[in-house]
Amino acid sequence: MTDDELAKAYMSGDNAAFDVLLSRYKTKVFSYIFSMVNDREVAEDIFQDVFIKIIVSLREGRYTNIGYFGYWVSRITRNVLIDHHRKEKILKAGGNDNNDLTSLKIDNLIESSCESNIIHNQHQKDVVNLMNHLPDTQREVVYMKFFENKSFKEIAQQTNVSINTSLGRMRYAIINMRRMAREHDIF
Secondary structure, three states, X not given: OOHHHHHHHHHOOOHHHHHXXXXXXXXXXXXXXXXXXXXXXXXXXXXXXXXXXXXXXHHOOOOOOOOOHHHHHHHHHHHHHHHHHHHHHHHHHOOOOOOOHHHOOHHHOOOOOHHHHHHHHHHHHHHHHHHOOOOHHHHHHHHHHHOOOOOHHHHHHHHOOOHXXXXXXXXXXXXXXXXXXXXXXXX
């Protein structure tokens, strides 16, 4: 099957189609990311962010570039890398030598309204509610990644599983949360 056929199959619910796409692109994408950041752990996290973005985009039906799947993946990878470099730049400007996003006061950098705070808080509550309905293994990975800011390597070590198992649990957690959100008309 072509990349486009696999993307369409995955968007129609065939999870195995994504596994084929992942196997086709993982080495190329990871190598590119690693060449840009020169840090294996950071590259693994960025790689995971790229494929989460791809999964979410496909599930939401946002892939429409028929015949250009490889280019689309490259564009997502480039955008995630740009976001990473922007965060790094903000951290350096903020004088945070530990690269710890939790200690950076983003509120000082971004002006926000009461309305956006209320919406943000409601979205967080909805996400936590969805997360609480996940199987324990998936909920654990989501919590560690998004609430404890752990890398997938750290998650794998703490849960005594391989990095690929951690990545797979995250992937299925996102799929399940999206399904629940659609079923309950959340977001």
